[in-house]
Amino acid sequence: DGGITQSPKYLFRKEGQNVTLSCEQNLNHDAMYWYRQDPGQGLRLIYYSQIVNDFQKGDIAEGYSVSREKKESFPLTVTSAQKNPTAFYLCASSAYRDTEAFFGQGTRLTVV
Amino acid sequence: GQQLNQSPQSMFIQEGEDVSMNCTSSSIFNTWLWYKQDPGEGPVLLIALYKAGELTSNGRLTAQFGITRKDSFLNISASIPSDVGIYFCAGPDTYNAGNMLTFGGGTRLMVKP
Numbered sequence: 001d002g003g004i005t006q007s008p009k010y011l012f013r014k015e016g017q018n019v020t021l022s023c024e025q026n027l028n029h030d031a032m033y034w035y036r037q038d039p040g041q042g043l044r045l046i047y048y049s050q051i052v053n054d055f056q057k058g059d060i061a062e063g064y065s066v067s068r069e070k071k072e073s074f075p076l077t078v079t080s081a082q083k084n085p086t087a088f089y090l091c092a093s094s095a096y097r098d099t100e101a102f103f104g105q106g107t108r109l110t111v112v
Numbered sequence: 113g114q115q116l117n118q119s120p121q122s123m124f125i126q127e128g129e130d131v132s133m134n135c136t137s138s139s140i141f142n143t144w145l146w147y148k149q150d151p152g153e154g155p156v157l158l159i160a161l162y163k164a165g166e167l168t169s170n171g172r173l174t175a176q177f178g179i180t181r182k183d184s185f186l187n188i189s190a191s192i193p194s195d196v197g198i199y200f201c202a203g204p205d206t207y208n209a210g211n212m213l214t215f216g217g218g219t220r221l222m223v224k225p
Contacts, residue, residue, distance in 0.1 A: 006154075033213075042200070042217040043155075090154050098204035098211040100145055103154030 003027065006091050006104035013078075013085075013111050021076045021107045023091035031097045032074035035090040036060060037106075043090065049074055050097055078109065085111045115139065115205055116216035124222045131188040133219040135201030144184035145202040146175050149218075155200055159186070193223050 004025040013019045025032065031050050035043040045058030049068040063082025068074055074093075078085045088108050092101040118135050125131060135144070143162055147155035159170050161177035161184060168175055172189045184203075188195055198218040205214040 040220070043215045048212070088152075092154075094213065098143070098213065100157055100160055101202070101213055102157065103147075106152070106154045108152070 004091060004093050004102055004104040006089075006107050008107060009105065011107055011109045013109070015111055016080045018080060019078050019085075019109065019111075021078070021089055021091075021109070023074045023076065023104060024072055025074075025093040025102075026072060027093055027095075027102065028071070029093035029095050029102075030071070031094045031101075032068065033092045033094075033101065034058075034064070034066065034074070034076045035092065037088045037090060039088075046076065046089075048097075085109060115214055116201055116203070118199075118201055118216035118219050120219060121217065122220040122222070124224065125191055127191060127193060127223055127225050129191055131191055131195070131221060132185065133187075133199060133221075134183060134185045135216050136183040137203070137205075138182070139205065140181040141184075141203040142181070142206065143203050144175070144177050145213075146173075146184070146186050147200040147202060149198040149200065151197065155198075158199075188221075191221075191223050193225055196221060196223050 007022045033048040034046040044060050046064050047066040049055035065077045090106045091104045094101040146159045149155040159175040164181050165179050166177040174187045176185045198220050200218045201216040204211045
């Protein structure tokens with residue numbers, strides 16, 4: 001089945017630790033995105049990538065880093081510099097930047 | 113930042129009632145997308161609209177691409193408890209974001225059995 005997979009579903013980390021969230025897609029999509037969602041809120045764009053080895057900052061990139069070494073994969077690292085990392089993180093992909101995006105099931109990160 | 117405004121921000125309705133929500137933009141959109149997010153899950157695409165004036169249905173859901181190309185509407189008929197969730201509109205923002213997909217802030221729907 002084609003789709004976009006995020007893992008893990010739930011993640012707990014101690015404050016001050018970096019953590020990497022996985023996102024893999026087998027839809028052969030060029031574009032991939034990371035969003036952050038806080039309770040009761042909308043989606044805020046963290047980073048996006050339109051092609052392998054290239055990515056751009058979104059609206060709230062501070063404290064996050066990404067890589068795009070393979071077309072299928074777009075991992076997000078939440079660094080210790082992110083002041084409020086506890087949130088629901090969503091990964092998405094689309095054929096191109098202006099076409100329908102398809103989302104993963106999300107990773108709920110809790111930092112204690 | 114976001115250029116799409118969704119209204120209302122939240123709705124609390126009785127099961128069986130019809131629901132209407134809308135999305136407006138200050139600039140023209142060539143595509144309108146409607147997503148639904150169930151609690152704790154990722155958003156799922158419900159309906160895609162590609163032409164001004166287009167009216168498209170998906171079961172009890174009907175969406176319309178506004179004739180001005182600056183708005184879109186989503187209606188849900190005879191709501192049921194599983195309609196609960198957040199509904200997002202989205203579209204590629206040509207004028208403000210280099211054609212990047214942009215999302216509205218969402219309409220949170222709550223249904224009372």
